[in-house]
Amino acid sequence: MSKLLVIADVKGDGIATPRGLELANKLGLNAEVYAFVYAPLSRLKVTAAEKAAIKKRLLAEREAEVGSRISKFSRDDQKVKLKVLWEKDVADWVSKKCSKSNYQMVVKTGSQTESFAHASTDWQLLRECPAPVVIVAEKKWRRTHLVMAALDLGSRLPAKKKLNADILRRAIELADAMSANLEIISAVEVPTLLDDLDLIDTHSYVEDAKEDMAPHVRALSKQFAIPEKNFVVKRGPVEKVIASQAAGRRAQIVVMGTVGRKGVKAKLIGNTAERVLTHLKTDILALKP
Template structure:
């Protein structure tokens, strides 16, 4: 499956000149060392050259474009060295303003186990459109990096959709757990599981649903299933968090409580018109998370 992360051998890294601390390259260096992975680093150049003086010939405009690419390529080569990326690392500077489309096309002919990029957030915009499009690319799992490195005392958290009876969702749950196990082991960090039981606050407030009973029943039903997915490795009972409420509230809350550095989520890719949304749950959760985020698609 294109979504598995069991063996990270080849990573596509998207370099961002605007990120002064080069968080994506820092993470790439760490993961290359952890998994003995090879890296391909790509940078993007684009300027609207159509606004240049009309007296300029096509050749002049092409020359201007090549100058910009050359200057950015020089910066990229230096960034690869400065961030101590392995000698096997390859890099290229691409002329394109649409990063997500380029990545999708590139991944048709080149297989990657992971795509790594700095996630862009501000107080007003949770992610830039490029990040949303990348998360929906379906070519490989995507890791959006918020911090330069994870601290030892932090944790890794996976979110599961245990209520779904669909085989694709169940398989995706297993892929998310496997990715969490691998990254937790590589970074010597504890692994936690979060599952939100989607009970409407209205139903709870009106006493139509007994929250405590529902959570107790969910725990007895799903904890053995979650433990079975962990196999012989096991997971401490206190690291399984089953809470009532919608995911966009529960997931960020649990992530904050346990000090998660990374949250790994599965998201079923959409096609056609529905492809404009990653999946309501994932999008609403991502909007509130302050951690690094990894999205795995089936």
């Protein structure tokens, strides 16, 4: 059976574990929960045996804590594997694990902080993890049943068109599993410089873009048996359009694509998924091309 990897929360209410177990159950996946512990013990003025005892104690406490959470939120017939690891670089470990084993997705609670000098685990996973990544929001809207797919309907690049199809497949799978409705959102971003200099007619630019998107919408509508009325196109920066539409429709999860970048460029110019995360207040499933 296919499987899902959950990164247990280090602290707080442990949103990733119950949300991950719920997703695994609804999608019919086995769940593997990995909890990480690390503390710099090298500077402690104790013997090697005492350091080993401290490490063993920390691992045992973490296992008990996460195990209790799993017992509380898993179903009686649900297969859940728990592993507690002494590891400092969580993102790197998870990325390597996913490159060696086939996971349908990785689930992690989102963190909205990052500095130039140190990329957070969220950003590292979005850029480097070979498996799709679900970043879950600690607080999100309740009592709504909507899955939202964010597509780039303006691109005619084969890779982007394939990614659009992959996003829709995942979104449909989630909507079916969650007994939710499906809506597709796409943005028409007007070039700010040209608009500021009055070099284009904004209304005409947007209408022309929507007209260019129409054949793509019709093709996807036919391919996936989705009513064309479920496709929504709005003007504005991609991240703001997606976040605004998700908030207005109270989407439970947004499925979208991301292009992983590495190095300084990634820290200076975050990809679309990273920018959306700073605005979005619900779960997001990010897929790579």
